[in-house]
Amino acid sequence: xxxxxxxxxxxxxxxxxxxxxxxxxxxxxxxxxxxxxxxxxxxxxxxxxxxxxxxxxxxxxxxxxxxxxxxxxxxxxxxxxxxxxxxxxxxxxxxxxxxxxxxxxxxxxxxxxxxxxxxxxxxxxxxxxxxxxxxxxxxxxxxxxxxxxxxxxxxxxxxxxxxxxxxxxxxxxxxxxxxxxxxxxxxxxxxxxxxxxxxxxxxxxxxxxxxxxxxxxxxxxxxxxxxxxxxxxxxxxxxxxxxxxxxxxxxxxxxxxxxxxxxxxxxxxxxxxxxxxxxxxxxxxxxxxxxxxxxxxxxxxxxxxxxxxxxxxxxxxxxxxxxxxxxxxxxxxxxxxxxxxxxxx
Ligand SMILES: *Cc1c(COP(=O)(O)O)cnc(C)c1O
Numbered sequence: 001x002x003x004x005x006x007x008x009x010x011x012x013x014x015x016x017x018x019x020x021x022x023x024x025x026x027x028x029x030x031x032x033x034x035x036x037x038x039x040x041x042x043x044x045x046x047x048x049x050x051x052x053x054x055x056x057x058x059x060x061x062x063x064x065x066x067x068x069x070x071x072x073x074x075x076x077x078x079x080x081x082x083x084x085x086x087x088x089x090x091x092x093x094x095x096x097x098x099x100x101x102x103x104x105x106x107x108x109x110x111x112x113x114x115x116x117x118x119x120x121x122x123x124x125x126x127x128x129x130x131x132x133x134x135x136x137x138x139x140x141x142x143x144x145x146x147x148x149x150x151x152x153x154x155x156x157x158x159x160x161x162x163x164x165x166x167x168x169x170x171x172x173x174x175x176x177x178x179x180x181x182x183x184x185x186x187x188x189x190x191x192x193x194x195x196x197x198x199x200x201x202x203x204x205x206x207x208x209x210x211x212x213x214x215x216x217x218x219x220x221x222x223x224x225x226x227x228x229x230x231x232x233x234x235x236x237x238x239x240x241x242x243x244x245x246x247x248x249x250x251x252x253x254x255x256x257x258x259x260x261x262x263x264x265x266x267x268x269x270x271x272x273x274x275x276x277x278x279x280x281x282x283x284x285x286x287x288x289x290x291x292x293x294x295x296x297x298x299x300x301x302x303x304x305x306x307x308x309x310x311x312x313x314x315x316x317x318x319x320x321x322x323x324x325x326x327x328x329x330x331x332x333x334x335x336x337x338x339x340x341x342x343x344x345x
Pocket of ligand 1: 075076077078079103147151176178202203204205206211215216
């Protein structure tokens with residue numbers, strides 16, 4: 001990787017961040033807080049949250065095996081994605097490279113930040129070609145995005161391709177692992193010390209079942225995490241979210257049960273859908289959803305919505321003509337889906 005100072009936008013490299021009242025206070029014994037103009041009534045909501053989420057990071061270290069200095073919490077992964085563009089990409093000058101199709105937020109966030117976004121088409125099995133990715137990179141490329149397992153295709157991205165980009169690209173490689181709990185493949189968090197430009201994103205929104213509390217994670221070198229901390233809003237993760245996440249992390253064993261159930265359901269219903277006469281193909285899934293191609297995706301989508309079942313029509317996305325993306329629900333919900341689908345003509 002290039003020197004971090006040379007990769008960062010010049011204004012970010014010299015930024016002196018806002019220091020909040022709770023940043024300055026490092027003592028242990030204080031019990032009278034008159035430093036932040038808070039209201040002394042209405043405990044505990046009256047207090048600003050811990051800007052560093054220290055307690056939560058310690059809990060996560062135990063689960064993920066990553067040191068607190070290498071962990072960042074965001075208001076959803078979407079905040080982490082936005083931070084990547086704001087930290088590294090000079091608007092109108094720098095660019096980002098990503099596989100296509102993939103999660104739509106990378107492209108939208110690039111556009112919001114006025115950053116060129118280069119889409120490198122996957123093959124028909126939704127796998128990337130390392131040479132094509134490397135050819136899209138130039139001296140103004142700051143970020144390369146992978147998403148594995150990939151959304152909307154559902155499959156793991158070939159690790160040998162990711163490794164080749166990690167070995168040859170001198171910028172930041174972001175690997176979005178929102179669906180990591182549903183795959184057999186290992187997380188890239190184990191390679192953080194090997195690759196200083198690696199940023200791994202995970203989230204509480206999927207396997208952890210907490211999309212509502214908005215909590216995303218980034219794992220990276222302590223140097224990158226430190227810059228993320230100085231660019232984020234000081235109190236980006238609110239008190240309620242931190243408290244709830246701490247509670248839920250105590251019951252991490254539930255997540256394993258959910259994941260096992262969801263994966264078993266995925267394996268049960270994919271062949272049923274594949275066997276329907278109007279289904280052309282179901283694509284390999286390593287996630288909690290699958291993509292399937294139908295004779296007429298739009299008609300099926302409309303029919304399902306008449307049954308009160310909402311799926312995602314991905315037909316307008318590159319390589320995804322006539323496809324629907326279907327999330328795995330409870331056994332009962334999946335049965336309802338199959339029941340409705342089997343009556344479609
Ligand atoms: C669902 C999803 C996320 C999660 O985003 P949050 O903002 O954390 O809810 C991130 N990346 C991908 C690819 C996703 O599909």
